[in-house]
Amino acid sequence: MTERRVPNELIDCVLENLYSDRATLLNCALVGRAWVRASQRGIFRKIVLELPESTAYDEVWAMRVATYQETTAHLGCLFAAKPYLASSVQSLELWRFGESSGQPEVWYTAAASVLQRLSNVNNLSFCEIRWNALPPFLRSALTELFTKSLIRVSFLGPFRIETFAELASLLSRAAHLKILDAAVFSWEWDVRDIPTYSDSESNLEGTNHPLPRSIPLEQLKLHLDIDPFMTWFQQDGCPFQVDTLQLLSVNLVFLLSPIFTDLLRVAGRNLRVLELTDMKVSDLDNYLQYTPNLCILHLGNRWRMNPFKLISIMQALFQPLLNQEGKRFSLQRLSIDLGIESNPIQWDSWSAIDTLLQKSEFASIETVDIKIFRERIIDPVPSYVVGLLTEKLRFLEASGKLVVRIMDN
Template sequence: MMTMERRIPNELVDLILENLYLDTDTLRNCALVGKAWVSSSQRGIFREIVLSMLSPMNMDANLKVARHLDTLFSEKPYMASFVRSLELRSFGRSGPAVALTNVCQAPSVTRFSTIDSWFRTFAELVSLLSRMRNLKVLAVDMSCFDWNVPNSLSELEIEEASLPPRSIQLEELRLGIIPCFMTWFQRDWCPFDVHHLNSLDIPSEVDMVTLQYFGTGLRELTLRGIPGTLVVGRSDFNYAHLQYTPNLRKLSLRDLDEYMFHAVAWIKALFEPLLNSEGNIVPFQHLNIDLSSRTLHLNRWSEFDELLEKPEFASIETVDFRVSETLGAQVLDMFRKKLPSLDASKKLTVQEVNWKKEFKLDF
């Protein structure tokens, strides 16, 4: 009697493997099951590519990775279409990494991030980014020898007719360095549109003109550090504030670690332009503040508590502080004493975190 072989439908295989996209080791094993499993497994394996180097200046290691990717995608170019996210960590583009260009040209790539990475020139990075036609999320913290901004797409060996200005519309943007990117974004030929962002993450040194450039549609804003101009006492600097962010729902203030005395002054400078004689309520609902100092004094935070008592800030639902886990159990009591109104309103929360681990996951 002959037995009939029953096969799992390909559609069901796809659904099963989609639930394993975070488990690369299991996906590699699944790719060995049979032909029907190979493509779906590879789609998960190559969905997110992370290139990480122990030393960004290790040219031999960088070239080895570049050659490996170049060979892989040259032999099997369809694999590039599986890539959704490309991330570079401590990556030095010290040689002709053709594979990066191949991946960036894949229409499937919607997210690119790089941290502590090195490029020879700013134009080299711009060339890669300009090939990601469907990019939605961009996060960049990098360094290079030559920060000169290119003057045209032709300098990047890209046909201008093939890439109209403002044709790549970003939804989320994080920048560790502002000036060169702002110069590039404002060039007439720049293919990136950053006027309709939902989320923006930038250093606190940004001025009001720059913040307004990113449009009024922001729903999430993250500012990192305390402006150095505030620390040294300059009063003529045009600090960014929240008056022109009418759709903001979430504000995060990160890396407030060294100048605790100045932190409250800066937060007040952000918020006070929202005060008005009519008492109109501002729209944002969630405020996150990172105090990463090893010690906390909270000397002036009662002023912050009084500020948020104003009727304009009645819409705020949560004020979440994150502090070092090394501060001990007394830290919550410290906040309750300094912020009695927030504590009484049940809006105040305090989380203890491991900043070393947080730094690795934060970008």
């Protein structure tokens, strides 16, 4: 009987669909020689370097320290012996580096030995990082990653850095960046600290500084200290092009409204997805007039956006779009997060939203997806809330556009 072999191209396709299942990939690597390399690409596609949390010394903490040291040392040796494994790493997460002054330097040395061997990382995430507390050799290894193939950078947790000039200099090295997710924080930032083009160029000795507007961003998410970013993006020497944005997410509570309006004037025409959280009615401009091609709008913050406040915000956003000609707005999906602080008693005001969205200007809306969250300190959201809200949104319910869900925290 003739043996029939599966083509390697088909094996690669199958294994690519298993990248989220590391246990299965480990088993696949044992099937045969043709399966090894493709399985290893999935196994090493994402690595996480996570320092133990700063807690009192106990057995659990000691075990986590030992695990980190053993794992990081193993990765360093493995990548040194088999460079092709290091080239498989596309996503890297770092947790809690610089968080505590008590972190020994050997932890950083082990991490640097891994980072220095990575060449194809396109997704880099910083979680709970204090940049200026890191030793120079580790900052140097991380900075080098920005000059390579990064497509996405996420500063989460938040990321703390002393000056915006340092952050701008770091980001300016990422010539291939498409997605920036920035929850960054500093007590010392000053808008006047943002470097001009010549300043940035002088800070990047030995590298080719990107030309102004030469890095087209596709997705931008900003949280915490937002104003410096907005100001920087408007400077002539900024290397990032924002009129190419397709997704923009902004927490407005930390933002000066005029600065955000200026950004929308530049970036709004190409936007397909807009996420606005922690809004204030008093600060709202007619934002949607700048987004004629918007497909998805996400409103609210599940901890702060109560139903009554959101009604006023939606009216302020949508009513300026009404016109005598009935010209349609492009929106296809409206996503809303509601935070319930107490058992709702009166939902009558939501009828106004139902009436507003019946207008021909909003006929293109296909889905209104409402997610109801509860505060951590109160009882779960009563199931009857869905019925109360649905009753006030009769048109949306009858048209099949309405989806209402109670979400677990």
